[in-house]
Structure formats: structure tokens, C-alpha cells
Amino acid sequence: MFIFNGLKTFSKGGIHPEENKLTTDKPIEKLPVPASVSIPISQHIGAPAVPIVERGEQVKTGQIIAKTGSFVSANIHASVSGKIAKISEEMDSSGYRRTSIMIRADKEEQWAEGVDTSDTLIQEIPFNREEILQKILGGGIVGMGGATFPSHIKLNIPKGKKADVLIINGVECEPYLTSDHRLMLEKTEELIVGIRILMIALNVEKAIIGIENNKKDAIDKVSSIIRDDKTIHVVALKVQYPQGGEKQLIKALIDREVPSGKLPIDVGTVVHNVGTTFAVYEAVLKNKPLIERIVTVTGKQVKNPGNFLVRIGSPVSQLIEAAGGLPDNTGKVVSGGPMMGKALNDLEIPITKGTSGILILDEKEAHRKESKVCIRCTKCVQVCPMGLEPFYLQNQTMRANYEEIESNRILDCIECGSCSYICPSNRELLDYIRLGKATVMNLIRERQKV
């Protein structure tokens, strides 16, 4: 709809909350190995992995400890070396208790054989498509932008479909978060090699990296490295939430709309986040599985906000300590960004593959304002990036009118939260839409059984 300064963006809806990128200039800081880690076997969309270790067993860093449970699943690796202390049900960021493997770390870290832990850049890609897919599957790579969809499945293109372009998501549209930004600045070469690996895996001749224009240094850095490469392009995007949403990014970059209920591959593309792309580089060329990630720890009251490289399974509290401790007036701790992140009820919850940030909000920011009557201002309709009517979906969900919300495409909702954010009456739009979605999905399942 709007193209300012010639910058591309998606065409429908969207909001521009305060960016609050407090940690843009904080280099990635590697945190020491924690005393113990608690690694959930379900850190991805799909079936949980199946543990293949037992209590008391000694494991090395990078060793596989739980194997893919079914087609849509991902391997889980030990993120520290040490003894398996227990395998038990522990609370994770979803608020549910799920099986987790706890490892007490050795004093001296021992890495699994074949893992290259050096920082040396490798440019040669001596593998074919099949070998790459095997290594990505073996490395337990999942989408690190937050959705945690197993990456090998996205690369495994179904028969009869074809991708012609790879899209790399460097948008980071969530306020506060900067982990992808720092990665693009500090691991640029590796990122580009990662993109080449993905291009081989997808058999495409073209890749586009979309980066929002509030990260000009990253745009410049990436552009300078790929200057001579005619197959990889960088596109600066207008700052607009939720541009990091897969469908919105595809629309913004190549002007294709993924139809309702379909996948990006149905319009000839596959989208991977920059964090995932870097993890692919490490898994394929360094033999290093996904055992650590960059997490932004931030918040207006946080003493020392920063971007930290931490092992998967580290407790959130370790990161908060690294950022100067929990501020006195803390009201809420969010795993992820302020728009789509999950509020944590316990600070011992572990960092998982999808944790992009830890956001600390004070007492005042933590509470919602009182909900008032809908004055039909149409703002929720205007900002919905999927062209839905949030006010109507809420009303009809409240009235249990499930057929009506289904035919009004409630399942298209990507839960970006733009409607709840914009509502001047502070109505619980997304809360009810989630309820409606879950109910409609159940009803569809029931229908299919009959």
C-alpha cells in the first residue's frame, strides 16, 4: 500500500511500535558454560525427540541425546559435556511440563568427535544436496526466528513443486530484539556461505536477503561481501511489523501471496531466518550441531543489556545475571519479543532453540489496561496483515458462533498481535481469537473423524 523512499514492504496492515533496540551496538558476548543445563526434548514444532541416553551416562558436547521422533521432528544434542543427572518432566516456556534431559557439566569440556570448534571460515562446500540435507537433519537445525519448524523438512521439497528463489529473513521486526542484527554484522561471511549451502539444497539460482532499514550497517556489510555475487541480493525493507512473518516477507520481497492454508513452497519459495542459516553453515561445514544460540537480554530497566551466545538448556536466570541481574521493579519476564513472546512464570526455565530474546518489563509495563467497549474505530481491521476483522472474530468467538469465525478465516490469523496492540479500548482481541482458533481446529478434527 505504501512505498516510502522506494523501500519495499508488505501491502496490507501492519504497525510500527517503538523500536527500542537498546542492544544494537552490543557485540555478541560468549557466556561461560553453565554448571548444568536442562534440555527439553521438544524444542520444535512436531513430535518430541526420543531420548537415547540414560541417567548417569557420560556425554560429550555435541553428542546426540534424543533422536527425531517422526518425520516432523528434530534431533537434540548435549550442549555441555558431563553426566546425565536426570530425565524428568520440567516446565518450559510454553508453561507445560515436558520431558527434559538434565546434564551436569564437567569442569573440562569435551567435544564430540569431528566437531570443528574453531572460528576459521570455510568457504568450500564439498557436499551435494542429499549430504547437506542429512547434515542439517543430523544437526538438529530448526527455524530460529521463533517458529522452530524443523529445517530439513522445509528443504525437502514435495514432488511436483519447485522453488525458484530462497528468501533469507533478516527482518527482526520485533521491537527490542537484536540477535539477528548482531549475527549479520559479526558472522557475515559465515552467513553468506550458509546461504550458498541452502541454495544448493534447494537447487535455486537466486537468493534474496530481506533486512529492515533500521539496520543500515547490516545492509551495508552484507552488500559489501556479496558485491560480486550475481545470485544473492540484499533488499532494504521499510520498518513495519510483522514483516518478519513468512507470508508478509514473501509479499514484500517478491510480491507473491501465499494462499490461505498453503505453504511458501506453493508460490515457489522457501524462507529461512539468518540465525538458522548460520546454524546450517555450522552443521554442514563445521559438523557442529545446534547447541548454542544468540539471545538478546534487554529491557528499559536492565543494567547491562546485551547479546549473549549461550548454550541451549541454560537457565534464563544465568542470562539475566549476565545482563546485570533482575531489576527491583521487574513485573514481567518475556521469552522472545514484546509482540509475540511468552511471559515466563519461572526464571529457571531453559533457553531453547527458538529463544531469540529475554525481555524484562517493569511493573507498570507488565500490566494491561482495563478493557473498554468496542467503539468500532476499525483500527484492528486496518492493521491486520491478513485482512481479517479482529473485532468481529472476538465478538463471534464470545458468542460461540464457530461456523461464522471459521468462514471468516480465523485460521489465517498469524497471531502477530497488531490488533490488540492498536486497540484504543484495550480489548482482548488476540486472546479471544486464539480461543476461537483452537476451538475451530478441534471442530475440524472432529469433522474429519466422522
Place this chain on the structure above:
Amino acid sequence: METNLLTVSPSPHIHQVQSIPKIMYDVVIALIPAFLFSVYVFGLGALMVTLVAILSSLLFEYVIAKYIIKRKADILDGSAIITGILLAFNVPSNLPLWIVVIGSFVAIGIGKMSFGGLGNNPFNPALVGRVFLLISFPVQMTSWPVPFQGRMSLADTVTGATPLGIIKEGVKNGESMSSLMKQVPSYFEFLIGSQSGSLGEISALFLMVGFIYLLYRKVITWHIPVIIILTMFVFSGLLWIGNPDRFIDPLFQILSGGAMLGAIYMATDYVTSPMTLRGMYIYAIGIGVITVLIRLFGAYPEGVSFAILILNAFVPLINKYIKPKRFGEKVKNG
């Protein structure tokens, strides 16, 4: 363990700063230039009518919420103040104050609270009040004070017809358009607002200043007002080209009467206008067409109020059938 408990709630965890009172007071601010100009043109009467309309609207809202509906009376959310101002803007500045109070009662009591209050009324409350008064007190509601005359008096002032009234009467009596045009103010006078008319409708210029403010503050979008004015211009323009002796020109149409006031401030009322952009197009075109039809062929010289109320009635139907363009609905790939 930490001692203070963490708040847990679903996302999103941040919220923009706008609220109902902020939106409502922005509308009030937008109406201030036109109000001050009216006081300048019509004097004390304009001030008194507006004050009485606001205060009586607040009073009726409070009493009805507290003693009849029996719930917390949120009278300072700004909505009753807007209703009061808009009602005042839609009546002559010499209207007896007791009639103003009746108008407020009908606007707030019948137009708004009987449906459940803010957010639930199908019709624009101020217009419900205005039309009730027009039908019940036709004489008082159509005796327009002449600008700049008797500004310090509340009693009998010099009255005259509005430009739209002059044209309507003249056409009925078979006068030619060219001679009628000599009896009405120039377009420049229309723009500034030194002609007879309702209290707040006279100055297109100051109403547009408020419009720009509302756009800047993102309270409303340009669609409804611009499309109403454009529709009136095009539709009356076609008729005028067809028969310039019988019909007045389109510029006169959009500058005169309540066109600007209605299009900018009353047709855009959140509660009573459609929810989708495409719905707004239909609604705005409907208002434009019906306004021109009433003005040129109806019994009344002015039709904006009726046109808006008629289209208000269609809003639920429009919302039911006109849906926003869904993402991925029309696949254009390649």
C-alpha cells in the same frame, strides 16, 4: 527464589498509547476553530447554545447511566461532549435554549443510551437529536440569524434564509439560476463562512483545518469525507452540466450548508460507520448521492443529516456483506 511474583499474560506485551478519551478529545480540539469562528460571527448565542448543549448532554448521560442503566457513568470519556458540540453545530445559534435541552435529551437518551450507550448506537446521536428538533420545531429550527447582526443579544435577532434555502425557494418560483446566484454569497465568503446557516456549519475553511488535524493525529482516515464531497461534486456537476438553468453548480453544493460539517465530523463517527474500506466507499457514495437528491428534488433545502442517518441504517448490512480483502485471496503470482 525471587520474592515478587511475575505477571504472566498472553502476547502482545506492549500497547500503543491511544485511548478512547484521547481520540474523543482530539475530535473536540478539531472542532474548536470552527466553534470560535461561529462565536465571532453569531456572537453570544453561539456560545450559549453550545454550552447548554454540552452540559445537558453530560447531565442526561450521567443520569441515565447511573439511575436507569445502573452502571458506572463514564461521562468524561469525551463522547457526550462531542454529541453536545455537534448538536449545537447543527442548530441555529438563536434557538431557544429549552429546545436545545430537548435536543440533547433525544440525542443522548434516545439516540445513544437506549441502545446501551457508547459503541452500541446504530445512528449518530447528534443527528437523531437534530432531526427530531427539525421535525418538531420547524419554525425555530429554520429561522437563521443573519451573520454579524445582534451578536450581543440572545433574544430576537435579524433572521434570514440560508443560501440553500434561497436557491430552493427561487427554483420553486421559477426564477432563473443566474438571477438567484446574485442573491447568494460568493464562493470566497462560503469558504470563510460569512453566510447564514447552522451554528457550526458555516466555515468550510475552519472545518477543514480541524480535518487536517484529525488526519495528522490519525483519528480518522481521509476516505469517508473526501468521497462524500467528491460524490456530491460529481453527481451535482453532471446534473448542472445537463441543465445549468435548473441546477446550481457543484462548487456551490460542496461549500454550502452542512456538507463539510457532515462529511468530516458526523459521517466519520466510528460507531455508526462501516468497518472496512470498501464498506466506507459504499457508505460515503450513498451519503453524497442522497444529499444531492434531497437538496435538488426533496422537500428540504438541506439533506446531509437525513443522508447520513439513512446510510447509518445500512451500516450493519454493509458490514455483513462487505469483507476486507483477505491476504492471499486473489492470487497473482508469477
